[in-house]
Amino acid sequence: MQARHVLADGFGRIEELVTAALDGADDALLVRRPDPEANTLAWLAWHIARVQDAQVAPLAGVEQVWTAQGWARRFDLPFDDDAHGYGQTPDDVARVAAPAPLLLDYLRAATAQTLAYLARLTDDDLDVVVDPGWDPPVTLGVRLVSVLADDLEHAGQAAYLRGVLDRTA
Numbered sequence: 001m002q003a004r005h006v007l008a009d010g011f012g013r014i015e016e017l018v019t020a021a022l023d024g025a026d027d028a029l030l031v032r033r034p035d036p037e038a039n040t041l042a043w044l045a046w047h048i049a050r051v052q053d054a055q056v057a058p059l060a061g062v063e064q065v066w067t068a069q070g071w072a073r074r075f076d077l078p079f080d081d082d083a084h085g086y087g088q089t090p091d092d093v094a095r096v097a098a099p100a101p102l103l104l105d106y107l108r109a110a111t112a113q114t115l116a117y118l119a120r121l122t123d124d125d126l127d128v129v130v131d132p133g134w135d136p137p138v139t140l141g142v143r144l145v146s147v148l149a150d151d152l153e154h155a156g157q158a159a160y161l162r163g164v165l166d167r168t169a
Helices: 003-022 027-031 041-060 071-075 090-095 100-119 140-167
Strands: 129-131
Touching: 003 041, 003 100, 003 140, 027 041, 041 100, 041 140, 071 100, 129 140
Parallel strands: none
Antiparallel strands: none
8 A cells, every 4th residue: 555545535534524513404503502612513623624725725736715715715714715723712712604515615625626536646755854943853744744634633522512512502
């Protein structure tokens, strides 16, 4: 198995996890919080897709699907188009309100672009330095694993949050 196949399998799992976390969630559940500082299911799903899209598109040399395919307009969030959730406040988190189908469709679009990029990579490509500003410098493989890990961590948070919300309804 080539490394790109392992990465593709990992990125494919994100969609499965988020789909399960949002399954049957109505708009009210998507924005419900266990406390005022907590992330919401809607924000987590949006952030997962935005991180993947914002981080992988430049590596692939393509425009983010967020803007290229009109997702920014469909979501109509009160943020700049380059916002992806890092550093956002609890008030910002509360501003992300979108129905589950929209959240999942955007995630699918971002994942499709990621998988198309991974399909054209070779194992040697993964050794290319994409960020020399770190010690050691960050390679393409390390960057992709970092994005994958971040998304899987947030998908796990969404699954946990869904369980908490279902038990405290």
